[in-house]
Amino acid sequence: MASVTSVFPQLERLLPRISKPIQYVGGELGAVVKDWDAVTVRWALSYPDAYEVGLPNQGVQILYEVLNEQPDVLAERTYAVWPDLEKLMREEGVPQFTVDAHRPVTAFDLFGVSFSTELGYTNLLTMLDLAGIPLDASARDDRHPIVIAGGHAAFNPEPIADFIDAAVLGDGEEAVLEITAIVRAWKAEGEPGGRDELLLRLARTESVYVPRFYDVDYLPDGRIQRIVPNRADVPFRVHKRTTMDLDAWPYPKRPLVPLAETVHERYAVEIFRGCTRGCRFCQAGMITRPVRERSITTVGQMVKEGLEYSGFHEVGLLSLSSADHSEIGDMCSGLAQQYEGTNVSLSLPSTRVDAFNVTLAQELSRNGRRTGLTFAPEGGSERIRQVINKMVTEEDLIRTVVTAYSNGWRQVKLYFMCGLPTETDDDVLQIAKLAHEVIKAGRAATGSRDIRCTVSIGGFVPKPHTPFQWASMEEPEVIDRRLKALKEAINSDRSVGKAIGYRYHDGEPSQVEGLLSRGDRRVGAVIRRVWEDGGRFDGWSEHFSYRRWVEAAAAVLPAYGVDLAWYTTREREQVEVLPWDHLDSGLDKDWLWQDWQDAMTGYEQDDCRWTPCFDCGVCPSQDTEIQIGPTGRKLLPLTPVGGLRVPGAASAGAHQHG
Numbered sequence: 001m002a003s004v005t006s007v008f009p010q011l012e013r014l015l016p017r018i019s020k021p022i023q024y025v026g027g028e029l030g031a032v033v034k035d036w037d038a039v040t041v042r043w044a045l046s047y048p049d050a051y052e053v054g055l056p057n058q059g060v061q062i063l064y065e066v067l068n069e070q071p072d073v074l075a076e077r078t079y080a081v082w083p084d085l086e087k088l089m090r091e092e093g094v095p096q097f098t099v100d101a102h103r104p105v106t107a108f109d110l111f112g113v114s115f116s117t118e119l120g121y122t123n124l125l126t127m128l129d130l131a132g133i134p135l136d137a138s139a140r141d142d143r144h145p146i147v148i149a150g151g152h153a154a155f156n157p158e159p160i161a162d163f164i165d166a167a168v169l170g171d172g173e174e175a176v177l178e179i180t181a182i183v184r185a186w187k188a189e190g191e192p193g194g195r196d197e198l199l200l201r202l203a204r205t206e207s208v209y210v211p212r213f214y215d216v217d218y219l220p221d222g223r224i225q226r227i228v229p230n231r232a233d234v235p236f237r238v239h240k241r242t243t244m245d246l247d248a249w250p251y252p253k254r255p256l257v258p259l260a261e262t263v264h265e266r267y268a269v270e271i272f273r274g275c276t277r278g279c280r281f282c283q284a285g286m287i288t289r290p291v292r293e294r295s296i297t298t299v300g301q302m303v304k305e306g307l308e309y310s311g312f313h314e315v316g317l318l319s320l321s322s323a324d325h326s327e328i329g330d331m332c333s334g335l336a337q338q339y340e341g342t343n344v345s346l347s348l349p350s351t352r353v354d355a356f357n358v359t360l361a362q363e364l365s366r367n368g369r370r371t372g373l374t375f376a377p378e379g380g381s382e383r384i385r386q387v388i389n390k391m392v393t394e395e396d397l398i399r400t401v402v403t404a405y406s407n408g409w410r411q412v413k414l415y416f417m418c419g420l421p422t423e424t425d426d427d428v429l430q431i432a433k434l435a436h437e438v439i440k441a442g443r444a445a446t447g448s449r450d451i452r453c454t455v456s457i458g459g460f461v462p463k464p465h466t467p468f469q470w471a472s473m474e475e476p477e478v479i480d481r482r483l484k485a486l487k488e489a490i491n492s493d494r495s496v497g498k499a500i501g502y503r504y505h506d507g508e509p510s511q512v513e514g515l516l517s518r519g520d521r522r523v524g525a526v527i528r529r530v531w532e533d534g535g536r537f538d539g540w541s542e543h544f545s546y547r548r549w550v551e552a553a554a555a556v557l558p559a560y561g562v563d564l565a566w567y568t569t570r571e572r573e574q575v576e577v578l579p580w581d582h583l584d585s586g587l588d589k590d591w592l593w594q595d596w597q598d599a600m601t602g603y604e605q606d607d608c609r610w611t612p613c614f615d616c617g618v619c620p621s622q623d624t625e626i627q628i629g630p631t632g633r634k635l636l637p638l639t640p641v642g643g644l645r646v647p648g649a650a651s652a653g654a655h656q657h658g
């Protein structure tokens with residue numbers, strides 16, 4: 001391939017005319033620029049949102065580092081550009097570029113896009129179009145990159161099947177290296193059979209899904225009849241990837257330190273993957289099983305090296321439910337001790353109500369700083385919490401929040417969902433009662449009126465590969481009515497209502513997420529129409545237009561005999577073929593159905609970390625078992641640090657984000 005030149009000279013001329021130009025210039029600490037001609041395989045990686053959201057994305061950062069460690073591979077990053085720059089790029093003919101070396105995305109061999117939410121789909125189309133890559137995968141030829149989707153949304157990539165060449169389910173660390181090896185070998189052989197042969201080789205691994213190699217047949221009533229391979233040697237089901245030994249993949253080692261402001265500025269280390277708590281709405285918990293813990297010693301080493309490298313002042317111990325790590329107590333006390341007297345603070349971004357305790361509170365606040373605490377009871381009433389399998393009692397919540405207030409926190413956030421299966425008005429109104437009790441108990445325990453809580457409400461979206469994948473969504477008008485009534489109920493008692501913040505989104509974005517989450521290939525035409533109508537950055541309320549989606553669905557879907565409600569407010573039957581049935585998350589479909597039935601009776605499913613296996617199917621399908629400690633190992637000894645000195649921190653623009 002001929003060498004590729006930077007588009008920066010053309011881009012630079014546009015920078016004075018746009019907002020936040022620094023986000024497009026690259027050069028962050030941790031960024032890597034390699035000689036184009038000295039490598040064999042070249043990846044462009046993206047999180048399809050603005051730089052400020054995309055840069056901190058752990059998945060992209062890990063793959064970027066894993067790939068760049070390979071001597072004959074380069075990986076660069078590209079993000080969605082804001083509409084002001086998009087307009088100028090179109091006028092001036094500047095293509096979608098990477099921020100590392102400002103190379104055009106179309107020059108790369110592979111374009112990997114990580115989706116944690118389906119609301120990034122329209123941004124994918126913008127990036128492809130600006131890159132000069134045909135939106136239709138079938139119209140691409142050997143000059144174009146292979147477009148690969150990953151992330152949680154890739155567990156049902158059918159709505160974007162027309163626009164991607166492939167999807168990878170599950171953990172990416174090993175998958176990207178395996179894909180790289182296949183591309184490397186194919187190139188070394190002189191690229192036999194072109195793009196088609198390369199895709200076939202990827203599909204035959206059984207862990208890369210290539211939508212064009214599968215045909216979807218429909219029944220007269222609009223439901224799917226079957227999804228079958230149309231090429232020899234392509235598997236009937238594509239399996240997810242699972243990285244079993246997290247200690248063998250201690251990334252990020254050299255985290256990216258942003259130059260522009262981003263949503264998170266901290267050194268984030270994933271302390272375990274997977275979750276078996278079994279919350280029935282939670283796709284992340286279901287599709288990332290089994291539980292795999294990173295050992296306390298590896299976490300300690302990663303934090304030490306990550307902070308020294310980056311200069312961050314906050315350490316985020318990430319996972320789906322961080323307080324559930326079997327050695328979380330020792331981990332937090334070890335880190336608190338290690339960084340005592342420095343300005344390094346610890347945070348657990350997701351903390352289960354019933355796993356937070358006094359010791360943890362003290363360790364998290366030992367250096368005097370208290371990062372935000374969020375607890376997620378998810379449901380307002382005991383009944384609805386049984387339906388969703390969130391086994392948290394009102395007493396648990398009160399005790400936990402009082403622990404936080406008593407240890408110096410003045411503010412906590414409580415997260416709930418609205419629109420859950422079987423939900424009534426009363427289930428939602430109970431949120432107000434809970435919040436009132438929280439404030440009263442907090443005042444009683446601290447003797448202070450200076451405490452607050454924020455009630456934050458999200459709309460429930462049924463997700464593939466969860467027990468609620470068959471559930472109907474509530475009408476947006478009902479959601480809006482319940483949320484309005486809840487606001488009134490919170491404010492009905494002014495003496496406590498004043499101490500309660502209330503944040504919610506109306507029901508409309510959830511309907512669109514519902515369409516995209518459980519959509520099939522026919523939904524691709526809706527996405528394209530929305531994008532043609534100007535749809536961009538649908539995850540941002542100021543850019544999202546419900547009208548645009550409703551109109552596009554009304555224009556496109558009737559030709560297929562379906563409509564928006566068919567995808568959202570329709571409950572599915574057990575026999576229905578779901579658009580993602582050929583994509584294997586490891587979960588047994590019969591088990592999911594049984595758990596859905598159990599939800600209706602309020603049966604609570606325990607966590608298999610501490611009770612016997614309940615046969616969800618994942619461990620046998622991965623030929624493994626859950627991995628939890630305690631290991632008995634200690635975080636220490638690490639080299640003591642007396643006031644953390646960090647090379648490059650100031651010049652890299654690192655700053656604290658509370």
Ligand code: SF4
Pocket residue numbers: 276289290291608609613614615616617618619620625626
């Ligand atoms: S197979 Fe059993 S042990 Fe493994 S995650 Fe499922 S329920 Fe837990």
